[in-house]
Amino acid sequence: xxxxxxxxxxxxxxxxxxxxxxxxxxxxxxxxxxxxxxxxxxxxxxxxxxxxxxxxxxxxxxxxxxxxxxxxxxxxxxxxxxxxxxxxxxxxxxxxxxxxxxxxxxxxxxxxxxxxxxxxxxxxxxxxxxxxxxxxxxxxxxxxxxxxxxxxxxxxxxxxxxxxxxxxxxxxxxxxxxxxxxxxxxxxxxxxxxxxxxxxxxxxxxxxxxxxxxxxxxxxxxxxxxxxxxxxxxxxxxxxxxxxxxxxxxxxxxxxxxxxxxxxxxxxxxxxxxxxxxxxxxxxxxxxxxxxxxxxxxxxxxxxxxxxxxxxxxxxxxxxxxxxxxxxxx
DNA sequence: AAGATTTGACCAGA
DNA sequence: TCTGGTCAAATCTT
Numbered sequence: 001x002x003x004x005x006x007x008x009x010x011x012x013x014x015x016x017x018x019x020x021x022x023x024x025x026x027x028x029x030x031x032x033x034x035x036x037x038x039x040x041x042x043x044x045x046x047x048x049x050x051x052x053x054x055x056x057x058x059x060x061x062x063x064x065x066x067x068x069x070x071x072x073x074x075x076x077x078x079x080x081x082x083x084x085x086x087x088x089x090x091x092x093x094x095x096x097x098x099x100x101x102x103x104x105x106x107x108x109x110x111x112x113x114x115x116x117x118x119x120x121x122x123x124x125x126x127x128x129x130x131x132x133x134x135x136x137x138x139x140x141x142x143x144x145x146x147x148x149x150x151x152x153x154x155x156x157x158x159x160x161x162x163x164x165x166x167x168x169x170x171x172x173x174x175x176x177x178x179x180x181x182x183x184x185x186x187x188x189x190x191x192x193x194x195x196x197x198x199x200x201x202x203x204x205x206x207x208x209x210x211x212x213x214x215x216x217x218x219x220x221x222x223x224x225x226x227x228x229x230x231x232x233x234x235x236x237x238x239x240x241x242x243x244x245x246x247x248x249x250x251x252x253x254x255x256x257x258x259x260x261x262x263x264x265x266x267x268x269x270x271x272x273x274x275x276x277x278x279x280x281x282x283x284x285x286x287x288x289x290x291x292x293x294x295x296x297x298x299x300x301x302x303x304x305x306x307x308x309x310x311x312x313x314x315x316x317x318x319x320x321x322x323x324x325x326x327x328x329x330x
Numbered sequence: 331a332a333g334a335t336t337t338g339a340c341c342a343g344a
Numbered sequence: 345t346c347t348g349g350t351c352a353a354a355t356c357t358t
Contacts, residue, residue, distance in 0.1 A: 156335055158350060
C-alpha cells in the first residue's frame with residue numbers, strides 16, 4: 001500500500017496538534033501552580049480532596065500531552081513516503097492518512113527516516129544464512145516479568161548464555177512470523193535477582209495484524225476530546241515512586257477495555273541506539289498509560305545528531321520544576 | 331494433534 | 345576464534 005501526503009497537509013495538521021499540545025501544557029501548568037500555591041500557603045481549610053483533584057488535573061494534562069506527542073510526533077522534517085513504483089502521486093486527507101497509519105500500525109515517525117515503510121531486506125530462508133541485526137530499530141524496556149504483556153504474542157525460539165551476564169538470555173519472535181511475515185523479535189535478559197528485573201530489547205516493528213489498533217487509538221482520542229469524570233481523575237505515575245497503585249479504570253491493570261491484552265499499546269519514547277535513530281514502535285508499551293506493571297522505559301539518547309526530543313523526560317523535568325522547584329512564570 | 335518450548339548446532343560478524 | 349542470533353529437531357504442554 002502506498003501513501004503520499006502533501007507538505008501543506010502535514011504542516012496544517014502539525015500546527016493543529018501543536019496548538020492542542022500547547023493548550024494542554026498551559027492548562028497543566030496552571031493546575032500545578034494552583035496546587036503549589038495551596039501547598040506553600042498550607043491553608044487549614046484546604047482539604048486533601050482538593051489537592052488530589054488538582055494533582056489529577058495536572059497529571060491528566062501531562063498524560064494527554066504525552067499521548068498526543070507519542071501519537072503525532074512533531075518532527076522538523078515533513079512526513080514523506082517514497083513510492084516504490086512510478087505510479088503518479090496522490091494526496092490524501094491527513095486525518096485519513098493518520099487513521100490509515102494507525103490501522104497499519106505504522107507510526108508516523110517511522111515514515112520520515114528511511115522514506116519507506118520497511119527497509120530491512122527479507123532474510124534468506126536457509127538456516128544460518130541470516131544476517132545479524134544491524135541498522136534495525138531497537139528499543140529497550142525494563143520489566144518485572146520475563147513474559148511481560150506488551151500487546152503482542154511472542155514465541156520463544158532460543159536461549160543463550162551471554163558472556164558477562166549472570167543469567168541466560170531468552171529470544172522471542174513474533175508468533176505471526178511465518179503466517180504474516182512479521183519480523184519483530186525481542187530478547188529478554190534477566191538483570192537482577194531480587195526483586196526480579198528483566199530487560200527486554202525489541203528489534204523491529206510488528207507488521208502483523210495481530211489486532212486492530214484503531215479502536216484503541218480512537219478510544220484514547222475520545223477520552224481526550226470528551227473527558228469524562230473518570231478520565232479527569234486519572235492517577236498517573238511517572239515513575240515507580242508513587243505509593244499508591246492506580247485506581248482509575250483508565251489505568252488500572254484490571255481494565256481491559258482500553259488496552260485489551262491482545263492489543264498493541266502506544267509507542268514508547270524515542271530511543272537512540274547503535275548510532276541510529278531508533279523510533280517508537282506501535283507495538284511497544286506506552287510509558288505513561290501502560291500500567292500493566294511498573295515499567296521502566298530506558299531512554300538511550302546516545303547520538304548528538306538526535307533531532308527528536310525525549311518528551312517524557314521533558315515532561316518530568318517540567319512537572320518537577322513546577323511542583324517542587326523554581327518556576328519561571330510566563 | 332497442534333502449538334509452544336527446549337536445546338544443540340549453525341553461521342555471520344567482530 | 346569467539347560471541348551472539350537464529351534454526352530446527354526433539355520434547356513438552358494444552
